[in-house]
Amino acid sequence: MKNSMLIAFMTAAAAFAATPANAQTEIQWWHAMTGANNDVVVRLANDFNASQQDYKVVPVFKGSYADTMNAGIAAYRSGNAPHILQVFEVGTATMMAAKGAVKPVQDVMKDAGETFDPKIYLPAITGYYSTTKGEMLSFPFNSSSMVMWVNRDLLKKAGLNADQPPKTWPEVFEAAAKLKTVSPTCGFSTAWTTWANIEQLSAWHNVPLGTRSNGMDGFDTELKINGPLQVRHLAKLAELQKDKTFDYSGRTNASEGRFTSGECGLFLTSSAFYGNVKANAKFDYAAAPMPYYPDVQGAPQNSIIGGASLWVLGGKTPAEYKGVAKFFTFLSDTDRQAKLHQDSGYLPITKAAYEKTKASGFYKDKPALEVPLLELTNKEPTENSKGLRFGNMVQMRDVWSEEIEAALAGKKTAKEALDAAVERGNQMLRQFEKTAAR
Amino acid sequence: MEKRAIFDNKLLPYALLLPQILITLVFFYWPASQAVWQSFLIEDAFGTSSEFVWLDNYRDLLSKPDYYASMLTTAWFSAVVTFLAMAIALLLASMANKQISGRNAYRTLLVWPYAVAPALAGVLWLFMLQPSLGVLSKLLRANGVDWNPLLNSNHALIMVVLAATWKQISYNFLFFLAGLQAIPRSVIEAAAIDGARPMRRFWTIIFPLLSPTTFYLLVVNIVYVFFETFGIIDAMTSGGPARTTTTLVYKVYQDGKLGGDLGGSAAQSVILMAIVIGLTAIQFRFVERRVNY
Numbered sequence: 001m002k003n004s005m006l007i008a009f010m011t012a013a014a015a016f017a018a019t020p021a022n023a024q025t026e027i028q029w030w031h032a033m034t035g036a037n038n039d040v041v042v043r044l045a046n047d048f049n050a051s052q053q054d055y056k057v058v059p060v061f062k063g064s065y066a067d068t069m070n071a072g073i074a075a076y077r078s079g080n081a082p083h084i085l086q087v088f089e090v091g092t093a094t095m096m097a098a099k100g101a102v103k104p105v106q107d108v109m110k111d112a113g114e115t116f117d118p119k120i121y122l123p124a125i126t127g128y129y130s131t132t133k134g135e136m137l138s139f140p141f142n143s144s145s146m147v148m149w150v151n152r153d154l155l156k157k158a159g160l161n162a163d164q165p166p167k168t169w170p171e172v173f174e175a176a177a178k179l180k181t182v183s184p185t186c187g188f189s190t191a192w193t194t195w196a197n198i199e200q201l202s203a204w205h206n207v208p209l210g211t212r213s214n215g216m217d218g219f220d221t222e223l224k225i226n227g228p229l230q231v232r233h234l235a236k237l238a239e240l241q242k243d244k245t246f247d248y249s250g251r252t253n254a255s256e257g258r259f260t261s262g263e264c265g266l267f268l269t270s271s272a273f274y275g276n277v278k279a280n281a282k283f284d285y286a287a288a289p290m291p292y293y294p295d296v297q298g299a300p301q302n303s304i305i306g307g308a309s310l311w312v313l314g315g316k317t318p319a320e321y322k323g324v325a326k327f328f329t330f331l332s333d334t335d336r337q338a339k340l341h342q343d344s345g346y347l348p349i350t351k352a353a354y355e356k357t358k359a360s361g362f363y364k365d366k367p368a369l370e371v372p373l374l375e376l377t378n379k380e381p382t383e384n385s386k387g388l389r390f391g392n393m394v395q396m397r398d399v400w401s402e403e404i405e406a407a408l409a410g411k412k413t414a415k416e417a418l419d420a421a422v423e424r425g426n427q428m429l430r431q432f433e434k435t436a437a438r
Numbered sequence: 439m440e441k442r443a444i445f446d447n448k449l450l451p452y453a454l455l456l457p458q459i460l461i462t463l464v465f466f467y468w469p470a471s472q473a474v475w476q477s478f479l480i481e482d483a484f485g486t487s488s489e490f491v492w493l494d495n496y497r498d499l500l501s502k503p504d505y506y507a508s509m510l511t512t513a514w515f516s517a518v519v520t521f522l523a524m525a526i527a528l529l530l531a532s533m534a535n536k537q538i539s540g541r542n543a544y545r546t547l548l549v550w551p552y553a554v555a556p557a558l559a560g561v562l563w564l565f566m567l568q569p570s571l572g573v574l575s576k577l578l579r580a581n582g583v584d585w586n587p588l589l590n591s592n593h594a595l596i597m598v599v600l601a602a603t604w605k606q607i608s609y610n611f612l613f614f615l616a617g618l619q620a621i622p623r624s625v626i627e628a629a630a631i632d633g634a635r636p637m638r639r640f641w642t643i644i645f646p647l648l649s650p651t652t653f654y655l656l657v658v659n660i661v662y663v664f665f666e667t668f669g670i671i672d673a674m675t676s677g678g679p680a681r682t683t684t685t686l687v688y689k690v691y692q693d694g695k696l697g698g699d700l701g702g703s704a705a706q707s708v709i710l711m712a713i714v715i716g717l718t719a720i721q722f723r724f725v726e727r728r729v730n731y
Contacts, residue, residue, distance in 0.1 A: 077485045094483055101484040250588050258570050395697040405679040409589045435482045
């Protein structure tokens with residue numbers, strides 16, 4: 001009796017001693033989320049901080065994805081790196097190459113003694129951020145995929161069946177020609193031109209982007225984006241650009257407003273565009289899977305993700321890593337993932353969260369949010385559709401875009417443009433290999 | 439004729455110069471030497487490994503046609519913007535120097551754009567010229583011009599030239615106006631009495647007397663186009679379409695910041711530094727001879 005009193009007293013004293021703020025281990029989390037997504041980040045940190053006493057996650061907004069990554073790199077070089085850095089998917093190869101500068105998530109979890117089962121995560125998502133052996137390198141945070149947004153009102157106005165939006169590319173071209181009669185400046189368009197017309201196109205048709213499993217098996221990869229499928233697609237786009245059946249919308253998502261304003265009736269962009277569409281589209285809309293060429297064998301395969309993941313940087317103390325691990329366990333919680341997915345429109349990263357959302361009937365009201373998940377899980381990912389890992393990917397996309405622009409402007413044929421993209425891209429890959437492989 | 443102050447203390451002039459020298463050392467020589475050092479290295483982005491490679495970065499750079507294309511773009515871009523910004527500013531300054539009602543208001547309004555940051559100037563013009571949302575582009579399209587700076591490189595160049603010129607006119611205007619006001623009225627009046635018409639008075643008297651200002655502005659404008667238009671290009675075209683608006687300084691940023699190729703990027707800034715120093719030297723050596731002070 002006396003003993004248990006003593007223990008209770010001591011526990012209370014220990015709890016009391018741990019309360020002051022300075023006893024908490026601070027975890028810096030640098031991110032690039034703006035607007036509603038910034039609120040999500042702040043709320044997650046607050047919830048985590050309220051759920052326990054030992055660690056305090058401090059989210060810091062650092063600007064665009066590229067700015068955040070560069071801020072993290074610069075901070076690492078000067079010895080003030082954050083613990084958690086949000087990096088966009090195309091920065092994956094750069095982060096991976098920095099051995100010692102990053103600590104794989106799998107190791108963080110194992111060293112901290114957290115229960116960690118990579119199998120609970122959706123392979124289509126974690127595969128992008130894992131080694132070929134399946135070791136998880138970074139923790140997926142906000143993931144999305146590409147879908148085709150459909151303006152149902154405009155389709156009806158053009159005399160098309162809005163309940164059956166075009167499924168294949170030939171159907172899209174046909175529908176776009178009709179849409180052009182009601183909106184002469186744009187039949188259909190895509191944001192993120194390389195993500196849509198090269199990366200997703202290739203994965204969706206099970207066609208390689210590069211050797212060595214799209215670079216996931218090693219930095220000695222070479223590009224293959226000048227294959228018949230990619231050339232055929234670009235040639236068609238260039239042909240349709242002439243009369244604006246297809247109209248180019250730039251390299252990023254800056255022109256997504258062309259869908260919400262009602263200009264483009266069919267528009268391929270990220271599924272994370274959902275929040276924007278919901279808030280701004282004054283018409284009946286829907287999301288449909290990406291179109292495919294029916295004569296390509298095996299199409300459609302599965303789509304790949306975009307978005308960002310959380311990297312743990314090196315050189316921190318075990319206590320700090322333990323806090324990071326606890327935070328990741330907190331993020332993986334089924335209820336939390338399900339809610340995060342339903343609130344933000346980003347994809348859930350665990351299978352359980354997806355199942356739970358499905359069971360709750362959520363997708364009946366909001367079918368648009370399930371489309372990217374159906375695409376991602378359409379088939380078991382192959383080495384062409386698991387993802388991609390090319391060094392210098394940020395600039396690589398610029399190079400590809402430049403060549404696509406040259407083809408669309410009629411300065412080069414599709415084949416010439418993609419050949420040049422491969423040649424210039426390979427130079428960049430060799431440059432990256434030189435800096436990374438040592 | 440000139441009064442010369444004689445300092446007995448030999449150290450005093452150095453002490454007086456010291457702050458300036460320190461600032462130059464910290465903000466110019468030190469970073470510049472860092473860039474030179476970096477340009478001999480190959481490093482990964484995190485700096486976990488670095489190797490001294492002598493001139494490999496330069497060799498790589500000079501073997502790429504991209505780099506020469508950016509040089510051409512820069513040369514073309516700086517010539518056009520410098521000429522337009524100076525010519526329009528001179529025209530406006532001559533007008534504002536006349537006896538017209540409300541000229542102070544004009545002067546103030548003309549100076550305003552100078553206070554706008556380059557990136558903002560880019561965004562402002564983009565609002566008007568963005569193909570699907572811009573007011574001006576709608577007008578152009580309504581008149582049968584297929585305005586599309588996303589794909590048409592001429593359109594993109596026109597767009598950045600407009601914004602870059604607009605932004606610089608104010609600065610040039612201020613200096614030209616001050617220059618014009620410093621020209622003694624008696625000289626101009628004497629010419630008028632001798633029967634010289636306004637155009638003749640301008641070209642034979644005002645323009646030569648303005649030449650120190652014009653020369654100064656030439657140097658400043660070229661440096662402006664080389665470096666400060668970065669914000670405009672980044673905001674408006676990001677160097678596109680198909681690299682046609684990628685100037686040298688924008689390429690430094692693309693390769694270094696977006697590409698993580700610090701060595702190559704440093705090599706470019708060293709070359710860029712050499713080009714600007716060379717250009718300025720040439721201007722002082724040859725153009726300045728024709729300047730009447």
